[in-house]
Amino acid sequence: MKQAGIVGGLGPESTVDYYQSFIQKYQQRMNSKQTLPEIFINSINMYNIFQYISEDRLDDLADYVGGAAQQLETIGADFVIVAANTPHIVFDEVRKKVNVPMISIVEATLDQADELGLERLGLLGTKFTMEHDFFKQPFVSANKKIVVPSEDEQQLLHQKIVDELENGIVKEETKEIFLRITNQMIEEEQLDGLILGCTELPMILGVDDFEIALLNTTDIHVSKMIDATFSD
Structure with missing residues (x-):
C-alpha cells in the first residue's frame, strides 16, 4: 500500500x-x-x-x-x-x-467533468484561480466552456475567501453573496456544472444549494x- x-x-x-x-x-x-x-x-x-x-x-x-x-x-x-x-x-x-x-487537482476535476458529461461550467475560487488560465485552459482544450464572475465579483469573492473562509469563519450573509453571483452565472450562461475551485468553498456551498452538478475539488x-x- x-x-x-x-x-x-x-x-x-x-x-x-x-x-x-x-x-x-x-x-x-x-x-x-x-x-x-x-x-x-x-x-x-x-x-x-x-x-x-x-x-x-x-x-x-x-x-x-x-x-x-x-x-x-x-x-x-x-x-x-x-x-x-x-x-x-x-x-x-x-x-x-x-x-x-x-x-x-485540475486534471482530477476535468476527469470528473468528463465522466458527468458536463460542457458548460462555472468556476469559483480565489481571484488568482479565476483570472489565470491554469485551471481554465485544460477544460477549454477539452471543448468545455468555463465561465467566471466579473472582475469586481472576483475581487469580492476573493476577499471573502481570504478574510473569512481561510480563517474558518462562515457567515450567512457571505453565503448569500456567493449564491447571488453564482445563480446569476448559471442563469445567464446556462451552466450545467459548477466547480468549487477553492478547497475552502465546501464550507459554505453544497450540493443542496444548486440544481446543477457541483464539483467539489477537494472531494x-x-x-x-x-x-x-x-x-x-
Missing part, C-alpha cells in the same frame, strides 16, 4: 478537511473503522503563496511548493498532492522537481488519492 504526501496549510481549514476526508474514504475502502492510513503532511504558509503570485514571482512560488514536495518525497511519500487549487498555477513546474507521481482530489494509495 502506498503512502500519500500532502503539501498543506494552503489554507489550514482545507488541510484538516483533506485529512479527515482521506481517513473516511480510506476506512470505507478497507471496510473497517479499526484502521487508519499512514500519511505525511508538510504544512507551509499560504500567505507566502499569495505574495509570490501577487508579485508575479512564479519561479519563487514553484521553488517554495516544489521544495515542500521534495521534503515529502525524501521522508518516504510514494506520491504527492498539493492541497489547494491556487498553487496549481505552477503545478507543471513543481511536478518536475520530484521523482514520485503528483496528482493534479474529487481525495478520491484520486485513495485510488493511488491502493494502486499496484
Whole structure:
C-alpha cells in the first residue's frame, strides 16, 4: 500500500478537511473503522503563496511548493498532492522537481467533468484561480466552456475567501453573496456544472444549494488519492 504526501496549510481549514476526508474514504475502502492510513503532511504558509503570485514571482512560488514536495518525497511519500487549487498555477513546474507521481487537482476535476458529461461550467475560487488560465485552459482544450464572475465579483469573492473562509469563519450573509453571483452565472450562461475551485468553498456551498452538478475539488482530489494509495 502506498503512502500519500500532502503539501498543506494552503489554507489550514482545507488541510484538516483533506485529512479527515482521506481517513473516511480510506476506512470505507478497507471496510473497517479499526484502521487508519499512514500519511505525511508538510504544512507551509499560504500567505507566502499569495505574495509570490501577487508579485508575479512564479519561479519563487514553484521553488517554495516544489521544495515542500521534495521534503515529502525524501521522508518516504510514494506520491504527492498539493492541497489547494491556487498553487496549481505552477503545478507543471513543481511536478518536475520530484521523482514520485503528483496528482493534479485540475486534471482530477476535468476527469470528473468528463465522466458527468458536463460542457458548460462555472468556476469559483480565489481571484488568482479565476483570472489565470491554469485551471481554465485544460477544460477549454477539452471543448468545455468555463465561465467566471466579473472582475469586481472576483475581487469580492476573493476577499471573502481570504478574510473569512481561510480563517474558518462562515457567515450567512457571505453565503448569500456567493449564491447571488453564482445563480446569476448559471442563469445567464446556462451552466450545467459548477466547480468549487477553492478547497475552502465546501464550507459554505453544497450540493443542496444548486440544481446543477457541483464539483467539489477537494472531494474529487481525495478520491484520486485513495485510488493511488491502493494502486499496484
